[in-house]
Amino acid sequence: MGGKRVRIHTNFKPNKCCKRSFVGDVDDRISQLPDDILVDILSRLSLKEAGRTSVLSSRWTNLWKHTPSLNFDVGQTVLDKLYRQRELFKREKRKYVKWVNSVTRSHKSLTLKEFKIRFALDKSERKAITRWLEFAFSRQVESLELDIKSDRHTSTDYRFPNELLIASKLQLPSDSVCIDHTRMLVDFKSLKELSFRSVQVSDAAIDFFLHNCPLLEKLIVHHSEKISKLEICGSSLKLKHLEIVYCFGLKSLKVSAPSLTSLRVTSLDGLLLENVPMLVDVSVNCNDDSISIHHLFSLLSCCVSQLQTLCLDLTRRNFRQEVNELCELPKMPKLKKLVIVYCARGYENLIRLAYFIRASPHLVEFVLEFKWYKLPRKDREVKDVVKILHHHLKVFKFCGYYGGTNDFEFLSYILGNCVVLEKMIIDPYFIWSRDKLQVEETARKSAEQKLAPEVPQHIELIIL
Secondary structure, eight states: OOSOOOOOOTTOOGGGGOSOOOSSSTTOOGGGSOHHHHHHHHTTSOHHHHHHGGGSOGGGTTGGGGOSEEEEEOOHHHHHHHHTOHHHHHHHHHHHHHHHHHHHHHOOOSOOSEEEEESOOOGGGHHHHHHHHHHHHHTTOSEEEEEOOOTTOOOOSOBOOGGGTBSSOOBOOTTOOBOOGGGBSSOOTTOOEEEEESOBOOHHHHHHHHHHOTTOOEEEEESOTTOOEEEEEOTTOOOOEEEEESOTTOOEEEEEOTTOOEEEESOOTTEEEESOTTOOEEEEEOOOTTSOHHHHHHHTTTTGGGOSEEEEEETTOOGGGOHHHHHTOOOOTTOOEEEEEEEEOSOOOGGGGHHHHHTOTTOOEEEEEEEESSSSOOOOOOOSOOOOOBSSOOEEEEETOOOOHHHHHHHHHHHHHBTTOOEEEEEOOOOSOTTHHHHHHHHHHHIIIIIGGGSOTTSEEEEO
């Protein structure tokens, strides 16, 4: 059997799971396997599936309680359904809390590789959430994710309890932070991944984790209004992935992390990048027109030449005022994948996006997520075409295709200038319309009738 075998703590004795008995006949060879292998198998199932195995026989009754992974993620599809039915949502929330409480009370493993909570919870479940965190930290959890966003994806009232970190509560004066690192209640040295979504977590708590979790490689914070001034700095940091997203109180973010490879931020206010020699994957929102494209790339100047993947959310920008800056984009010689999220208002000329292609001579994949406000979009003559052959782009995906002149001319530019193109993907998905299905079907027919005949046979055209 492949995979790493799970080491079971010496307190886990087979006789506590009752004597071995077999389901069916002597051909039940799975039940004859050692406990650690059975627990390894169970850890690959969902938590509910693993729990159901307890009815197979007395041999299996307690095995699932030793799985090192506790994933309480109900999935986005379930949450979307519950958001639309408030009474059902309330009932399911009570069941969810009861489920997590039951599992954490009966669980036997002394260590955890993963502990994940994902459900829309609020301050009424504050005590339960805190108990779950205490449980996870006491088991030396390696990966912790607490995602309790509401149906509108806004912050909740749950505040991360700093008393879990130290014996006395953290004091947060306006100009300083006082933390007694010598009075920790829990050993956090096993923590490798930490994710807070819609949790009010302070600057001091983030700083605490950074300095007391020597193995921490991933740090994600979404929708936290308490974060103000962060410094993710340290020559000994192992941090590889950092996300600070929709933290609207953030005033400054300084990052100096020699192992960091991936960064996602949605605020450029006070952003300072230093000593990030391994940073190759960056995702930024640049929706503030007061921050120019030139300023955006100046903030990335220390890493732009080494980037391999870049995602730019330019949803609220107006390129009509930035043509000169687009002409002067810095070269990104190592960029392999570019994603641009852009929102049109009916008059933009998409050919201008070709400047990004020109600045990325070794680009292999280009994804344009195109959103627009008005129906029908106003067509205009295409001008200022940047004519330059590109010898590496193989995949182009157009999300939000509608079939207007701007769309078609930009795709014609791609076909005419990207000489090694292998695949073109057209996705007419449109979210901002009451006539969504009709709009998408019209766009799909336009692609089939107008675009398909123009695509050479050696290029695979996929219309979703």
